[in-house]
Amino acid sequence: MSVNPDLVRERSKCSFQPLELTHMLDGGEAKTLERKNTEDAFLSDPNFKDAIPTEYLSHKEKYEEAVRKACYLFKRFQEYTEEHGGGGMKQFAEILGGKLGSAILKDGSPITLHYVMFIPAIMGQGTPEQQAEWISRAWNCNIIGTYAQTELGHGTFIRGLETVAVYDEKTQEFVLNSPTLTAYKWWPGGLGHSANYAVVVAQMYTKGKCHGIQPFIVQLRDEETHMPMPGIKIGEIGSKMGLNSTNNGFLGFENVRIPRMHMLMKNAQVLENGTFIKAPNSKLTYGTMMFVRVVLIQEMVNYLSKAVTIATRYSAVRHQSQPKPNEPEPQILDYVTQQYKLIPNIATCFAFNFTAEWLWEYYNIVSSELEAGELDRLPELHAIACCLKAVCTADASAAVETCRLSCGGHGYMTSSNLPNTYSLTTAACTYEGENTVLLLQTARYLIKSWEQALNGAPLTPTVSYLGKYAKNEKYVWKSTIEGILRGFQEIAAKKIALCASNIAAHLKNGMSNEDAWNITSVQLVAAAEVHCRCFIIDKFNERMQVKAANLSPNLRKVLLLLLDLYVVYWTLKCSGDFLRFTNITGKHLDELQERLEVTLTKLRPEAVGIVDGFDIRDEILASPLGAFDGRVYERLMEEAMKSPLNAEPVNKSFHLYLKPLMRSQL
Amino acid sequence: MSVNPDLVRERSKCSFQPLELTHMLDGGEAKTLERKNTEDAFLSDPNFKDAIPTEYLSHKEKYEEAVRKACYLFKRFQEYTEEHGGGGMKQFAEILGGKLGSAILKDGSPITLHYVMFIPAIMGQGTPEQQAEWISRAWNCNIIGTYAQTELGHGTFIRGLETVAVYDEKTQEFVLNSPTLTAYKWWPGGLGHSANYAVVVAQMYTKGKCHGIQPFIVQLRDEETHMPMPGIKIGEIGSKMGLNSTNNGFLGFENVRIPRMHMLMKNAQVLENGTFIKAPNSKLTYGTMMFVRVVLIQEMVNYLSKAVTIATRYSAVRHQSQPKPNEPEPQILDYVTQQYKLIPNIATCFAFNFTAEWLWEYYNIVSSELEAGELDRLPELHAIACCLKAVCTADASAAVETCRLSCGGHGYMTSSNLPNTYSLTTAACTYEGENTVLLLQTARYLIKSWEQALNGAPLTPTVSYLGKYAKNEKYVWKSTIEGILRGFQEIAAKKIALCASNIAAHLKNGMSNEDAWNITSVQLVAAAEVHCRCFIIDKFNERMQVKAANLSPNLRKVLLLLLDLYVVYWTLKCSGDFLRFTNITGKHLDELQERLEVTLTKLRPEAVGIVDGFDIRDEILASPLGAFDGRVYERLMEEAMKSPLNAEPVNKSFHLYLKPLMRSQL
16 A cells, blocks of 8 residues: 655654664554554454444434444453453553554543453452352353442532432341432433443431432342433433443432342441441542552653544644745645644643553552451552642643644644544543543642641651741752752742732731632642642653653654653743742743754654554544544545434435525525 | 612622723724614524524424524625625625624535635636636625635645546536545535535646646536436535534546636636646735635634623633632632633733734735735734644634633533534534644744844745844843843744754755755744744734723723733743743743732733623623623523423323333343
């Protein structure tokens, strides 16, 4: 198959071997091979191909097609893991979530929550007996479950949930009710028409007293007929901006009775006589929630890598304008404004990738400590995971959208896969904890840490830099990466200090704690964000330096340029903070601007090579703009021809409406 | 009908009469009445109601339903203007575009380009004879046309178009061809299956010589059968992020012959013998292009006003969290972070509205001068329209998306109408001139003006401020609106000056003009943007002061607070530029931050009143989150029940796929 000559030329100009980058990103040649084999096993399967692209189907047809694929995928996944071993939660997330899953079910799966939340909830919160009762049936897909927590009226604020489960000593049952419309469960994936069981989170009452939210296993539908069980009001919540195959549902309860032992009782318990036994530690259920946030950041890398690959290859194929008379139109990648839109976002993929790597490792350390009953590091993990989730999802969304816009009109085509990638990325700004709320949780940790720093108390590693600034250490500006990182830390520390002193001033004026916090919250969000940027730059720098050391000189040079670009880019973006809180000068900023421009120019010929190194298969990119062969225009036309409207030269609406209009004398 | 008690309370707390604001925005009580009557005439018509919300239909069904509504709408529009007078282009844009049109055809109309571009192109570029031949048939909708300019391979750079029209003296015909795949027309609205005529832009050759692009009337489809004419290859381009009812199409030519007199010859001409007569001035066709950009800014106000109305009302109804123990959950509008997301965007509606008003007036002045052959002010209008289009579409898109995200998960529902509003708003960043390209066009004007300023040459009004800074005048910082505006101007001037000196330095180092421009282009874009912000703040301030003077004291106070908020908000956003280029200090910034927080608190109780004053009918908002009665949750549930999937308790996919999966022993 012929490759677009512009891409051939780009590849010949690239200074390094993209395969070396691929191996580095996969974690070695063997892992690359393994990944490629898995991709091949699934993506070459004709059962996963769409006869007509799903965007042309009705909402209902989209759902039906998604159920077909998802069921087949579950079966194939089980077969595959039996052949190749594995099959744990992480592998499920890697194979069925991530890049591969998104290639098969482009707009989400109606039964993914079964593996991602239903089974983990039972494993994490069920007693050994409960696990024995439920896990094997769930694991074999004899039942399909979901996780029903969010309600129509409450999301991020879990304590406010309204669904009630009242223990009835006489029958030893819980009675579930939705006392109001806002108490209806709303959003759980697969809840609409797919799952027949759910873990339901409800306010638990026994002996007339509320003991807060507890998890319950509830049967939603008859296993034989799939009809809703008595008292269960259920359906889907309707069309969304994206994720239209996930079958998000609503769920109301009217005196639904379940046996006592359907409350998951690993932590808190209700005895037969209705006595409530508290969980030894309320933070024990924290782990699962954290897991999703940790995985999420890797998901952001997946989405963004796709978007930059598509936009970069397109920018090498697309030509526009004629700045120099008598010369051909340049590739749009030659325009520095275009490079500025793309290459910093390529660098972001690495920054987030390394940060996700660190977070995964740290999560595993804290998790195993948790198992051993040690909770010391949980607040720190929580604080850093909150801000990382918020900043990475927000940055990734903005970056994907920049990539989409950089492709001009063609980025607006559904077939470009950029609109869908954006819909999926931006969804993550809201689910699993709304970003502003999460940043304020980090801010709370930072304010507390700042007080500790002022008191000379020990600080956890992620905030240890605060110690230096609490002692008011002074620095001479240096535009090295380390110097800039120190500058970011200085900004974060001084912003946190400023928030603390503003809050103190409000308190002194008689404001309540809560009101003082609220009025300062815009500044607190900004402080938490810059703290997060410090952290990302720190991890990016740390890991890139180590990894680059083992690479061939040319690739090393390119990766270190990307690191430099990322750091300089964010310094210039935050120039107000730098001028305000560090002793950087305008002259330094001019130099950094020039450094940015020069770095972009140096990375320009490497751009296609880098995204080639991401090694994302065409089926995963799923975009005529981004395919490896660069046949952009041919593929756009091929995609257009798949529209069912193009199957007939004249649509019936001509005869029904247009012709009568044209024949009438208006 | 009962209104949500939170909204009742908000309305009772508001300090002014929203109706007074409505009258101000409409331009007087009589105009408000007229608008309301028009809205009522169209929106109460049952033929415009959807049986099933269109998001549940297949792509093809969406198209068919759109043609039905669009044809009926054309008829109603003609009847309405016959009854009520009017019927010009502007009125068409007002009634059928804008808020009203978007309520009827939420995702665009397949035949709007007939009025918006086909007829105007013939009127603007046809000779009187050509107008006589075509306009009345077009006006009566005996033919339906579109405007085919953009190609698969070329958009913003019009000179690069590839479609050719070669004059054949023997037959006195033009022969149209698409020499390559990239020459295919791509994007024109209604081109796919709706229009039967088009104005086609092509490179015109006569006597073997190319004379650049010229417009031609081409018949696309048989008037009787609607079958494509010989040599016409036509269809739709497929599904998009939005605008899925606009039937954007592709069009290829294979030796399509049209009579000589189908070239629109008001400007350039081709005589029977093939002699080419140049247009007296190539800029004469500029006017129509400008018209669309001018109208576009008002469209941005429409979209953003809808989004802030929806998000503000929702934020008054939604409750979350419990910062103070034993107190009820606050409305989310009580959180300062939420106010920060919404109220500056409410202010933006006013800023853009007044800027659009100015631009419309100025456009009319320049247009009438053009008619008289005076072209002096065209470059200035062009420069300011370019950056305003770019900044207003980019800001409006970001603002709409912020509003959507501020509604949490529910903002992700299609029924919220926020995703669709975003899709339509962001589209404007790309069409009618890509934003980065447009900002660079403004930058070119600014660099030229800066040179004039240095030479003491006269400056046009929109750049006259450059004169002061060319003379290096110094100012003491003042945090008044006038002081801040002067600061913005100082920044713009110094950024332009810095670009000019950077370009000069590159030239001195031997770089070509074009390369020096390119390497500086990131800075040039930033300079043009800040120039535009000066302008918007200037017009906002100028007009708001005048209008506010005639209002009741309470409303005046609120509007002046919005002005202040907008100016302070952007100062803080641009703090890096202020610290760098003006003599503002950190202490001033602290004061501005406090002023922002205090202003948000003052405007908090007025927020619902202000968006009530926008007076956008529920049918136009089309969002359960934003309806006047605030029955958010009831309406969300009603919308969900409209999903065809909810019409049956069990979907067939259970029997086909889910049950077999659950019964198999995996």
